[in-house]
Amino acid sequence: MKRLSALVAGAALLLAAGCGGSGPETTTNAEGKELTKVTLTLNWYPYGEHAPFYYGKARGIYEDHGIDLEIRAGQGSQKTVQATAAGQTDFGWADTPALLAGVSQGLDVKSVGVFLQTTPSSVQFFSEKGIDSVDDLKGRTIATTAGDALSATFPTFLAVNGLSESDVTMQNTDAAGKMAAVMSGQTDALLGYATDQGPTMQEKSGKEVSYLRFAEHGLNFYSNGLLTSQDMLDEHRDLVRRMVTATSEAWAAAAQDREAAVAAMEGASEQLPSQQVLADQFASTLELLHTENTQGMRPGVNVEEDWRATIKVFHDAGVIPEADEPGAYWEANLSSEE
Numbered sequence: 001m002k003r004l005s006a007l008v009a010g011a012a013l014l015l016a017a018g019c020g021g022s023g024p025e026t027t028t029n030a031e032g033k034e035l036t037k038v039t040l041t042l043n044w045y046p047y048g049e050h051a052p053f054y055y056g057k058a059r060g061i062y063e064d065h066g067i068d069l070e071i072r073a074g075q076g077s078q079k080t081v082q083a084t085a086a087g088q089t090d091f092g093w094a095d096t097p098a099l100l101a102g103v104s105q106g107l108d109v110k111s112v113g114v115f116l117q118t119t120p121s122s123v124q125f126f127s128e129k130g131i132d133s134v135d136d137l138k139g140r141t142i143a144t145t146a147g148d149a150l151s152a153t154f155p156t157f158l159a160v161n162g163l164s165e166s167d168v169t170m171q172n173t174d175a176a177g178k179m180a181a182v183m184s185g186q187t188d189a190l191l192g193y194a195t196d197q198g199p200t201m202q203e204k205s206g207k208e209v210s211y212l213r214f215a216e217h218g219l220n221f222y223s224n225g226l227l228t229s230q231d232m233l234d235e236h237r238d239l240v241r242r243m244v245t246a247t248s249e250a251w252a253a254a255a256q257d258r259e260a261a262v263a264a265m266e267g268a269s270e271q272l273p274s275q276q277v278l279a280d281q282f283a284s285t286l287e288l289l290h291t292e293n294t295q296g297m298r299p300g301v302n303v304e305e306d307w308r309a310t311i312k313v314f315h316d317a318g319v320i321p322e323a324d325e326p327g328a329y330w331e332a333n334l335s336s337e338e
Contacts, residue, residue, distance in 0.1 A: 035068035041089040042074040046268040048281025055261040056250025065246040085109040096222040097149035104320040111330045113300035114225030118215045118288040125189035127208040134161035141169040143181040143190040150191040152317045160218040199280035222310040244334040251299035
C-alpha cells in the first residue's frame, strides 16, 4: 500500500534537521512571570477549527500555565507530523490517520489528546445536486486528493453503505483545487472536512452546500488532535502536561464564548476566511468533540476503546500495515496527571 506514502518522503531530511536537545527557551511576561516558549504548528492555514488556540492565547490561558505560545500555519497534517517528530515544532495539530501512518513508518511522535473525536470527513456538494443519500452517489464524479486519509477511507465508507468504488468516478486534484472543481461543475462533489470547505463554498457561490457525513453513515474515527515528539515527552514532560491542560481549558472556554473565540483569530493569516465562515466552521467543529464514550469529559480526553476503533479503521483501509496497541500512538490523558 502506498497510501499516505508522502509521510516517508523527506522524513529523513527533517529528522536530520531537528533541534537537538537544547531545551525550550524562556521569556518573561508583563507581570514578570517566566514563561516557556512553545511552538504549535497547525494542520493547515488558520480556519475556524483553530479558534480555541487563538482565544486561549488572547485570554491568557496559556500564560496561566507558564506558556508563551506561538501558533504557526501548517501545510497539511502529514508535514505537521513530520515536523513534530523532527523537533522543528514543539507540538502539532494534525489528523490522527496521518499520525498513525507516521508512527508506522518509524516517526517517533505521539498523540497527547485527540480533540475532534467525531470525524468531520464528508462528501460535500451543492444541495441543488439532489444527493440525499449515499446511494445517490452512484454515477457521480467526486473530487479527491490521492494519498490522503479521506481517499483511503472512502472505499470503506462506500462499502459500509452498500456501494463500491466502481459506483463512482474519482477525479484526483490537489487539496486546494477540490472546491474549484465543484464550483465550476467539473465534479458533482468533493471529499473534505465539513468544518472546512463547505462554509467557504457556500459563501463564495451563494449556493447552499449539503453533506453526507461519514460519522452519520456508519463510519467514525478520530480526527484532529494535539501531538508531540517522544523526546518532548521524555525530556519535558511537565511542559507537555501544561500544554495539554491549557489547550483543554482553551477549548472548553472558547466553546462558551464563540463570538470572542472567532474574533481572536483576526489577523491570523492573509488567507483567513470571513468572520461568518469562521463562525460556521467553529460551530461545526464544536459538534465533533466527543464520542458516546467521552460525553461530559474535558475536551481532548480520550478513551482506549475509541483509539482501538480508529486503529482498526485505518488498518483495514491499508493506511497502517500493523494494528499496534493504542499506547504506540497515544500518551494517555496527560491533563489528568498531578
